Amino acid sequence: MLSGRSSRRCCRSPNTDGRREKHPRREIVNAILYAVRSGCPWRYLPADLPPWQTVYWYSPAGKKPV
Numbered sequence: 001m002l003s004g005r006s007s008r009r010c011c012r013s014p015n016t017d018g019r020r021e022k023h024p025r026r027e028i029v030n031a032i033l034y035a036v037r038s039g040c041p042w043r044y045l046p047a048d049l050p051p052w053q054t055v056y057w058y059s060p061a062g063k064k065p066v
Helices: 004-010 025-038 054-056
Strands: none
Touching: 025 054
């Protein structure tokens, strides 16, 4: 299980414009962990998880190198 600190580092910060999140942060973390543990491609995430584009955007792999 991820500690609070490490989960903050791996996920982008929440939006600040007042909109509610479309997909709960916990489900996004679950999807990232599923992809890492199973080794499946992003596009083959199960349908009960958020869309692969959303999960990829929140994952460290979706961030551009500085």
